[in-house]
Amino acid sequence: MRRPDFVSMAALAFVSAASQAATACDVLDMRPGGTVVEVTDGDTVVLDDGRRVRLIGTQAPKLPLGREDFDIWPLAPQSQNVLAELALNKSVRLGFGGEAMDRHERVLAHMFVAEGAQEHWAQLHMIEKGMARVYSFPDNRKCLDVLLAAEARARSARLGIWADPYYSVRAADKADDLLKRAGHYELVEGRVLLADRQGSRVYLNFGRFWKEDFTAVIEASALRLFTADKLDPLALEGALVRIRGWVDDRDGPRIEITHPEQIEVLATQ
Template sequence: MFKSTLAGAAMFAAVSSIAMGALGCDTLQPGPTGVVMQVTDGDTVVLQSGLVVRLVGTQAPKLPLGRDNFETWPKAEAARAALEQLALNKPVRLAYGGQSIDRYQRALAQMFVTAGDDEIWVQQAMVAQGLARVYSFPDNRQCLDELYRAEGQARAAGLGIWADPYYSLRAAERPGEILARVGHYELVEGRVLVADEASGRVYLNFGRSWKDDFTAVIDASALKLFAEAKRDPLLLEGALVRIRGWVDDRDGPRIAVTHPEQIEVLATR
């Protein structure tokens, strides 16, 4: 399916920026309007109509919200308070950029607070404060370029969650530390040692021992999205990348990559 060359990583990086730019907010579909009556946590609100809105494209620190044995993530209360200040009791409009309803019947929407003649894009505001991370899905990938820029600036400034080791960037060359984060959503940086295709999957290996070192795995359904975006993951061999996703443990720590925007190319050599 794909052909890998080291020089091609530069092309991957260039196409990545183009693809992310194409997934901006200019083609969102209009959704309902309303007033925010409740802020559940840093990425969920309830409108006056009773509609529960999940602020798609972001992940704020999580609260237990009635779940047994669930540990409150650092900065979770600060994130909820910040979202209350932004949106509680204020008129908002929703806009959709992909799947609009999840299995819990929550609206998956970008949310904009009306402020006189202006609007505040809530997701961008939360990410810019360092109180949410970029968190995308295969069926919801719009507006990510703007959110990545806001996240990068907040991280560089050490704002919010980025001042807490719980959310630190993980080094791919330290698989033991990543393994300790199984079940967590993590950002992992490192240089791809080998990019290889086998049994319909692409494996990005960050060490010589595939049973112990960190690996990113791209399955067949995700590869279709890479092909549509004209992004060949095999070209990432030798590139310095940042990969985000949920860590599991299958022959060492892994992240399953379900769509291209989970991979940021930081350098091609």
């Protein structure tokens, strides 16, 4: 893959402008759901047949849910209330676009809530209200372009979580600040100083001192997804990007990239 190939594909696969907003979710496998009888939090519901449904593609502010010494994330009760107002005691359909069950035996699905003759896509509703952000997985990548575009609009308007510093987009060149967010899911923006392949990994370095500065690491399994999408992460060198994922501390702050949608290209120059 040559550098120009990547640049020509960036807007399609990395940048989420709502280019396919009208049809993005037509690819889902739609199935009957049932009635929502409980809203656990802003991204999980319980159906009348006992199934727990995790709204795949989103992450709402977290509640303790029985976990000791767990700090409630800002706006978690509000997020739960918004989802309850949308879905509680209403009939839903479920749309599947990848892995259908997680290790906690939760159903992983997009949820569509019946409202008269219309349906409301729960994930899109929560993100548009600023009550959730996009949170994706390598085995569930459908419809993300629409959700990312909606998130960008909500963030620009400072709706919901986007008005709270807890959810601020972090600067890639503030390594010390990012280290304080180790263990947290973050959005990080900056310019890739060096994109380098070492063995089976690609490293996106955002500073000159790779043992101290922020780095995004793309492992071999993720690189296979990039290759399948005809994307070359080495072409990101010099690009202004937004990375999303869990921050850890290994030779400075870093985020592991497991699939292409964790990277949004904001500018190639």
